[in-house]
Amino acid sequence: MFNKILVANRGEIACRILQAASEMNIPTLAVYSEADEKALHVLKADEAALLGPAPALESYLNIDRIIEVAKEHGCDAIHPGYGFLAENHNFAKRCEDEGITFIGSNAESIRAMGNKVEARQMMVNSGVPVIPGMEAPAADAAKFKEHAEAVGYPVLLKAAAGGGGKGMRVVHDPDSIEDALNGAMREAKSAFGDDSVYLEKYIEEPRHIEFQVFGDKHGNYAHLFERECSIQRRHQKIIEETPSVAVDDGLRKKMGEAAVMVARACNYTNAGTVEFLLDKNKNFYFLEMNTRIQVEHPITEMVVGVDLVKEQIRVASGKKLSIRQDQLRQHGHAIECRIYAEDALNNFLPSSGKLLFYREPSGPFIRVDTGVYSGVDVSVYYDPILSKLIVWGENRADALERMKKALDNYILLGVTTSIPYLKAILEHEKFISGETYTDFIPTYMAEWKPPQVAEDSLKAALISVVLNEMNQKAAPVEGGEQEMPSPWKTIGKWEIGMGG
Amino acid sequence: MDSELILIGKQYSVSVEKTKDGYKFKIDDEQADFMPIDFETNCFKLNINGTVKTVYVATDKKKGQSYAHIDGMVLPIQAVTEELEEGMSSAEEIIDGKQLIHAPMPGKIVKIAVEEGQEVKEKQLLCVVEAMKMENEIRAKFEGVVKEVNNKDGDLVGTEETILIVEKIE
Numbered sequence: 001m002f003n004k005i006l007v008a009n010r011g012e013i014a015c016r017i018l019q020a021a022s023e024m025n026i027p028t029l030a031v032y033s034e035a036d037e038k039a040l041h042v043l044k045a046d047e048a049a050l051l052g053p054a055p056a057l058e059s060y061l062n063i064d065r066i067i068e069v070a071k072e073h074g075c076d077a078i079h080p081g082y083g084f085l086a087e088n089h090n091f092a093k094r095c096e097d098e099g100i101t102f103i104g105s106n107a108e109s110i111r112a113m114g115n116k117v118e119a120r121q122m123m124v125n126s127g128v129p130v131i132p133g134m135e136a137p138a139a140d141a142a143k144f145k146e147h148a149e150a151v152g153y154p155v156l157l158k159a160a161a162g163g164g165g166k167g168m169r170v171v172h173d174p175d176s177i178e179d180a181l182n183g184a185m186r187e188a189k190s191a192f193g194d195d196s197v198y199l200e201k202y203i204e205e206p207r208h209i210e211f212q213v214f215g216d217k218h219g220n221y222a223h224l225f226e227r228e229c230s231i232q233r234r235h236q237k238i239i240e241e242t243p244s245v246a247v248d249d250g251l252r253k254k255m256g257e258a259a260v261m262v263a264r265a266c267n268y269t270n271a272g273t274v275e276f277l278l279d280k281n282k283n284f285y286f287l288e289m290n291t292r293i294q295v296e297h298p299i300t301e302m303v304v305g306v307d308l309v310k311e312q313i314r315v316a317s318g319k320k321l322s323i324r325q326d327q328l329r330q331h332g333h334a335i336e337c338r339i340y341a342e343d344a345l346n347n348f349l350p351s352s353g354k355l356l357f358y359r360e361p362s363g364p365f366i367r368v369d370t371g372v373y374s375g376v377d378v379s380v381y382y383d384p385i386l387s388k389l390i391v392w393g394e395n396r397a398d399a400l401e402r403m404k405k406a407l408d409n410y411i412l413l414g415v416t417t418s419i420p421y422l423k424a425i426l427e428h429e430k431f432i433s434g435e436t437y438t439d440f441i442p443t444y445m446a447e448w449k450p451p452q453v454a455e456d457s458l459k460a461a462l463i464s465v466v467l468n469e470m471n472q473k474a475a476p477v478e479g480g481e482q483e484m485p486s487p488w489k490t491i492g493k494w495e496i497g498m499g500g
Numbered sequence: 501m502d503s504e505l506i507l508i509g510k511q512y513s514v515s516v517e518k519t520k521d522g523y524k525f526k527i528d529d530e531q532a533d534f535m536p537i538d539f540e541t542n543c544f545k546l547n548i549n550g551t552v553k554t555v556y557v558a559t560d561k562k563k564g565q566s567y568a569h570i571d572g573m574v575l576p577i578q579a580v581t582e583e584l585e586e587g588m589s590s591a592e593e594i595i596d597g598k599q600l601i602h603a604p605m606p607g608k609i610v611k612i613a614v615e616e617g618q619e620v621k622e623k624q625l626l627c628v629v630e631a632m633k634m635e636n637e638i639r640a641k642f643e644g645v646v647k648e649v650n651n652k653d654g655d656l657v658g659t660e661e662t663i664l665i666v667e668k669i670e
Contacts, residue, residue, distance in 0.1 A: 416574075467516060
């Protein structure tokens, strides 16, 4: 196995990976930017190294610096997490060239799947169904109109280099194509440094169904069933569940086989996710392959009983897949809610500031993957995900009930979070009945307002604020101060770069 | 102890007095019969006419800004400070029927969609700010008139600056 793993990420996913490595007794190195000196992942790792200033380009995206730090600290493997460099094939290649194991798939498969146009062509050649649309990006509105006429409105404009909803626009008529194209190109340019945009048919009332796949370096493949991620705001997932109410055993088998076909087609060699759109008539179309561990991987872990991150590490080290398709079963139901620092009432604007108080819900089958703690600063520089709340239940209704209670008992004070909004979605009759399409949020949640607070509760809140202040005045030392004593204050700053 | 607190746009005078038998609470001179049951750091249990509610509280002292978690919701509560009385708050978004638009985080203005003096409808697009590589559309909270526009397309803005102000039409 590895001598030391560098985790080239931050936040909850860095903590998740550090946890897996520590359970495998592999030493770890965290890397951080100047904004993350006191971040949880830095505290959790065995060692930590500063990458550079807060902007991601100068820290978490700085390939030269990360390689340099890996060598200085004797790391022979790098786990990229998700986001940042996770799907950067140049980074994967650089690791290969430097003799460092990239804990992910091989560079060539990442490159091929990262180019959405090439990936699509590869799927057409392999016989995996795709959504009809343009075969190459264009910049000319007339060309887009032509293709839109051919496949029929509505159409979806997408960034060729993209993902995560950036540079995407839905267009319903020819008149709005030009504005949408300009907006998509602008956003693509700023997010990916590449303004290539293409068009495809927009499937109405679709479900986002993705399959977890795994390959190893010996040509073995397996899939770990589906996740339904239809609940998205601005094309970014916020609630995921497995199994999907829309997938029966027959369809599951068909889609699972297609997903493995996709992984095989690009010689995939680690954990990946094949995303499909499923339409009303149970037709499914290949969307894209995410060549990394997914944000929502825990729901698969809960239902299938496999630690995906440990398996990633094992497979990257050259071991054969420890899972076999015929031994895998889904058991019960799992739901994940992504807890973002954002204001659902204000167009999901990210919020920032000091997390004054933090307490996680607890209980059977409740899991919190977190990147924060009481007293930490939520910075403006990175993705506003704070944590993920994952629950398991014997069935969907049981999991739903557990999730609602857990959300109620999840206390985050100081930054605005999406918790009340998430709860409202879970309580919506259309969610309960499983009518979850990717347009769920614009269709059913546009008019959402937080519930009215009872008069007595308002009073209780006011009184508690004053009581709290009195308590702090009475006992300024014992737990009075809001600023929780961070471990950094007690142990001081550790020496970084031991041994050299 | 007496405090002036603002909660959901309304100001309250809250008085808490420690007595021999416990506490005496008053909100706007009205007696409140809440019985605190249990204390731990940042957490209070109150018996409100027979119903027990748990409240978590934390305060950012520098800003005079508190947050109370009750019934699964977080309520922001602002202490009235001299600055606020002078109407200079940067924390509150809606003050005296005016919607003050700030950048959600340091970012770039992609587009200002309104002009000074223009009447806007509820949810009408006011401006587009790019932050976190995403374009964020900021819309009017209510029907009103654009009172001030302080920036133009392409400006870089911090969170403290007011980009524009919309005043409510009553």
